[in-house]
Amino acid sequence: AQTVTQSQPEMSVQEAETVTLSCTYDTSENNYYLFWYKQPPSRQMILVIRQEAYKQQNATENRFSVNFQKAAKSFSLKISDSQLGDTAMYFCAFIPLYNAGNMLTFGGGTRLMVKP
Amino acid sequence: GAVVSQHPSWVICKSGTSVKIECRSLDFQATTMFWYRQFPKQSLMLMATSNEGSKATYEQGVEKDKFLINHASLTLSTLTVTSAHPEDSSFYICSARRGVYEQYFGPGTRLTVT
Numbered sequence: 262a263q264t265v266t267q268s269q270p271e272m273s274v275q276e277a278e279t280v281t282l283s284c285t286y287d288t289s290e291n292n293y294y295l296f297w298y299k300q301p302p303s304r305q306m307i308l309v310i311r312q313e314a315y316k317q318q319n320a321t322e323n324r325f326s327v328n329f330q331k332a333a334k335s336f337s338l339k340i341s342d343s344q345l346g347d348t349a350m351y352f353c354a355f356i357p358l359y360n361a362g363n364m365l366t367f368g369g370g371t372r373l374m375v376k377p
Numbered sequence: 378g379a380v381v382s383q384h385p386s387w388v389i390c391k392s393g394t395s396v397k398i399e400c401r402s403l404d405f406q407a408t409t410m411f412w413y414r415q416f417p418k419q420s421l422m423l424m425a426t427s428n429e430g431s432k433a434t435y436e437q438g439v440e441k442d443k444f445l446i447n448h449a450s451l452t453l454s455t456l457t458v459t460s461a462h463p464e465d466s467s468f469y470i471c472s473a474r475r476g477v478y479e480q481y482f483g484p485g486t487r488l489t490v491t
Contacts (some may be wrong), residue, residue, distance in 0.1 A: 294478050304415075304468060306482035352420060356478050363478055364411070367420045 263288045263355050267368035274343045275376050281328075282338040282371045284353030292358040295329065296365075297338045301349040309351070312336065343375045378404045381473045383483035390461055390490055398456045398486045400471030406451035407473035411480065412444075415468045427454040461490040 264287045274280035286295070297309040312320045312329050319327050324344075328337045340347055353368040380403040390396045400410055408429045413421040425446050426434045433446035443465075445457040454473075458465050466489050472480040 303484070304470075305484045306421075306470065306472075350418075356480075358477060363409075363474065364423060364426065365472075365480060370418075370420045372418070 263290070263357065263366045265353050265355050265366050265368035267351075267353055267371050269371045270369070271372045271374070273374040273376055274340075276343055276345060278343055279339060279341045280343055280373065282340075282351055282353075282373065284336045284338070284368055286334050286336065286353070286355050286366075286368075288334070288355065288357070290357040290359075294356050294358065295327075295336045296354040296356070297325070297327070297336075298352045298354060298367075299347075299349045300352065300370075301346075306352075310338065340373075345375050345377060347373060348375045349373060379475060379479070379481045380404055381471065381481045381483040383471055383486050385486060386484060387487045388489070390488070392462055392490055393460055395457055395459045396461055396488060398458075398469055398471075398488075400454045400456070400473070400483050402452045402473040402475075402481070405473070405475050407454075407475060408451060409474040410448060410454040411472045411474070412446060412454070412456050413470040413472070415470060415485075417468075421470060424456075458488065461488070463490045466490045 266285050293314045295312045299307045299309045310322045324341045326339045350370045355366045382401045384399045410427040412424045424439045427446045427448040429448045435441045448454040470485045471483045
């Protein structure tokens with residue numbers, strides 16, 4: 262079984278600053294994907310960024326980047342130049358590639374508040 | 378592409394009645410859909426995996442007779458909350474899987490049981 266842990270229930274950042282959200286996971290799988298999802302007040306889940314475990318290079322999507330440390334089973338999200346629209350719940354998630362079901366396992370979430 | 382819709386977005390029902398929530402993949406076929414429940418300020422809790430043409434697989438602790446899931450086509454899965462009670466009030470989210478790992482989420486349904 263997989264577990265995903267987000268140790269920061271709440272965080273805040275000033276607009277235009279940089280913030281890093283932490284995520285650790287536990288698995289015996291070797292092939293998997295990791296995701297960061299954003300859930301704004303509308304509650305629509307939005308995929309922010311994806312990382313394939315076999316890739317050493319950290320994924321980047323515009324202002325969002327990850328620090329993927331496979332040996333440490335760590336997958337943090339860095340948001341640069343934070344914007345008010347980044348205010349949301351952020352969920353880290355894990356999915357094994359070859360296990361039956363391919364179900365997402367979510368972390369508990371981090372509530373991010375971007376302050377003007 | 379990869380849009381998933383849910384209907385209704387918000388429903389109020391009386392205790393003891395049943396309510397059906399639909400989840401549709403609008404521009405792709407999904408052999409597998411997932412149903413989640415989310416309480417305020419908490420993470421998504423997987424309730425069941427819905428497979429087209431076969432019975433749903435329920436997570437431990439989820440009452441299959443209360444939460445009926447039907448995946449009748451490659452684009453539609455339904456969740457029926459039977460004999461609803463106030464404790465069933467929650468936010469229900471579906472997702473549809475495309476390929477091996479891609480999941481696309483619906484906008485959610487807020488259920489209030491009075």
